[in-house]
Amino acid sequence: MKPSDAQAKPTTDPDRLMNEHEAAEVLCYSVRALQNWRSRGGGPKFIKVSARSIRYRRRDLLDWIEARTVANTSQPI
Numbered sequence: 001m002k003p004s005d006a007q008a009k010p011t012t013d014p015d016r017l018m019n020e021h022e023a024a025e026v027l028c029y030s031v032r033a034l035q036n037w038r039s040r041g042g043g044p045k046f047i048k049v050s051a052r053s054i055r056y057r058r059r060d061l062l063d064w065i066e067a068r069t070v071a072n073t074s075q076p077i
Contacts, residue, residue, distance in 0.1 A: 014059035017047065023056035027065070 023044070024031045037043025038054070044064035047055045068077055 014057070014062070016058045017055040018058060018061075020054055020056070023061055026058070026061050 018026070020031050020034050024034055027034075027044070034043060034046075034056075038046060044056060045060040047057065049055055070077065
């Protein structure tokens with residue numbers, strides 16, 4: 001594997017774990033929005049590694065985005 005391949009894989013690997021800053025960047029939302037969704041519900045699935053360590057699987061972020069894709073404003077989410 002070339003060094004450039006190793007660098008490209010982490011961003012496209014669907015099972016890659018991301019911290020909340022990376023996940024917020026993928027979703028174009030703030031870290032605070034992710035924190036609110038974790039406590040109130042409605043956000044993407046997350047992995048609670050420990051009491052203070054949260055990770056998001058890239059696949060779960062993409063699934064969450066796909067589930068909210070609509071063709072018009074009259075479609076329910």
